Amino acid sequence: MAEPFYITTAIAYPNGKPHIGHAYEAIAADVIARFQRAQGRDVRFQTGTDEHGLKMAQKARELGMTVRDLCDEMSAHFQAMCDALNISYDRFQRTTAPEHYTASQAIWRAMADKGDLYLDRYEGWYSVRDEAFYDESELVEGEGGVKLSPQGTPVEWNVEESWFFRLSAYGDKLLAYFEANPDFIQPESRRNEVISFVKGGLRDLSVSRTSFDWGVPVPDAPGHVMYVWVDALTNYITGLGYPEKTPEMEKWWPANIHLIGKDIVRFHTVYWPAFLMSADLPLPKTVFGHGFLLHRGEKMSKSLGNVVDPLELAETFGVDALRYFLMREVSFGNDGSYSAKAIVTRCNAELANSFGNLAQRTLSLIFKNLGGELPEFNGNSFQEEINLAEIQYKELAEGLIPLFEKMDFSQGIDCWMRAVYACNQYIDAQAPWKLKKENPERMKDVLAMLFLQLRDLAIAIAPVIPDSANRLLDQMGIPADERNLGSIYENTLDPYTWYERLRQSGFTLSQPVGVFPRLEMPVDAD
Known part of the structure; x- marks a missing residue:
């Protein structure tokens, strides 16, 4: 029987429509999935959307919509992107699905049973855009002396009651795992960054919020919802039927590859492995942090006006031409540019x-x-x-x-x-x-x-x-x-x-039809 192979993308945060970076990751994961199938392996490919958190609640208020309606509308755009780009996913997992609430609460209880969760008060710098807390030492100074996260996003001082995960107890265990499993973090540059971060000492992690209610409720803690990374990361096992010992969990977990952007490597190689260790679950075999896709050498942003709709690119040049260019032009793992x-x-x-x-x-x-x-x-x-x-x-x-x-x-x-x-x-x-x-x-x-x-x-x-x-x-x-x-x-x-x-067999070739038409430069091209 063919050896199982389970690959996932990061789940996209749907507070806006898909951009070319989402398409790049989905296409790369699809190439891996198709390549493994072509070698005779039994492949499972999961993608989806990460629909909780303060950003979604804020966006819904801005648009005068319910958060649920916004999630339904925006998630559909991401699924449509995957379908249009010929992404051969087996499951599109949404974090607002009932089974995901069950899985997230189950892993929470497992961590609580291990004694790794405790209630305390959080005071610190929080980035709404990153859905992440940062230590003072990690902040950078922006224009006018404004404090920014390492990703360059605004941060604000936050004080609230929070559940904490004893991440500090897992530093040595993580380092031992990295040493025993050198292929766990790829490429090598990401591995070195993560090892350096863990060796610098880990602080316990805030894993719940009380300042908003759009999230998975924390079991037996009224008013608390799970901080988005506990909820989001659990999606990889939700689709397998966790917490039940399903045939799918037995067959597909641990995942062979979590394919993610380099900006969320820490969450997948420090927090997620620690959560899994706490819950007595196996760790994924590889986390690969790919680089950013730049537009003519510039990082895309709405303020620069250079955010490109991947479906417009596919419409202009063809799906396969776009797929080929992205896999051919960019050295995978590094940043790359397109025009x-x-x-x-x-x-x-x-x-x-x-x-x-x-x-x-x-x-x-x-x-x-x-x-x-x-x-x-x-x-x-x-x-x-x-x-x-x-x-x-x-x-x-x-x-x-x-x-x-x-x-x-x-x-x-x-x-x-x-x-x-x-x-x-x-x-x-x-x-x-x-x-x-x-x-x-x-x-x-x-x-x-x-x-x-x-x-x-x-x-x-x-x-x-x-x-x-x-x-x-x-x-x-x-x-x-x-x-x-x-x-x-x-x-x-x-x-x-x-x-x-x-x-x-008697096969006779018919009049051949070309399948690779020459492309023309669009009139309004950059």
Whole structure:
């Protein structure tokens, strides 16, 4: 039976519509999920929305709405974004769902039973935007001497009764866990930051609020609602049926990857593991904190007027083009930048001109010169075919696949592009359009070889551009159950079994249709 693989995104805070940063994380998680499925693993992919807290209550008042109505409306926008971007999630978990209240109160009781919760008075700096408390030593000075959080958000002095979690008791346990599990925090730069933070000493954490009531009620503590991070983080096990010992909990927990933005790494690698330790639950295997997506090198903000709707980008350039650009352009884990010009330039050069042109030339030559019938392949003894097969194996089986396993998508796609370039060099050198008259049998070998390699290229890139790759594979007659990454290894070991089976099936190639149109710069582009 296939090994289970559970991946989650951070749940989005829906006090505004989705922006390109939300889309970036969802797309990256989807590429990982599709890549793991293509390796034969049984995958569960969860995303959702984080709907409690003061910001939601304030936004609802500002709009003259009930908080529940605002949550329903805004959560629907995030689910629509996922659907529009072809995100293959298995569950969209909302924190306002009844089962989430049950799970959050259950983990609270488990921490209370451990003796890790106590009632006290909180006085300190609080950021409404971050839903986070900060120590004086963490604050930075803004313009005019205004105090700001480490994220640059406004803070205000807050005094109220609060339940506290004994985070200070978990410093040594966390450091021991980090040392025993070096892959728990990725990339390495985030790991170093977290270790440094924990070694600096942990203070007990305020985990309830009384100044607003939009949240999960604290059990047996009237007037208190859970501070948003206890509630929000619990979503990862809510969808599995916690606190019941369900088959889903047994199968999927602990998660293989929590994919999150770098600004919330602390919450996922310090607070969440401590909560889980307190509740006697296993810790996730990896927390990966990716970088920010910048617009022409600038961080996006409403005040700068550079916040971009991801659905508008997808409408302008196409979903797969957007997905490809984001995974290709940005070194995953680091910050990256995008612009309309960069998207058009990258996708035209690589998808339209290189891979798209290779596919169109190959399939058109088979359709026009052979009536769409796949030729018998006898070219395995020619050095040119041997050389090309070796390049394809190196770049795909030994390059893209292990790099994608490490979530190094940009370098993995770079390997894929080298394989595409090798095929284009091969078709240019062999010139099958000339061989039609000079050596028609050799032409058949060349076209068969190109068909073989085109299949592998489409399968390898399908996690990134699923719609386009699958439309190409549909035209090629490749059965859906033969589009797994393992078939790339099999093609190298025995490249002719599937090809001969397809050829003998009577499949005939129809007039090929291009799947990678050239992009045009929008008139109003930046």
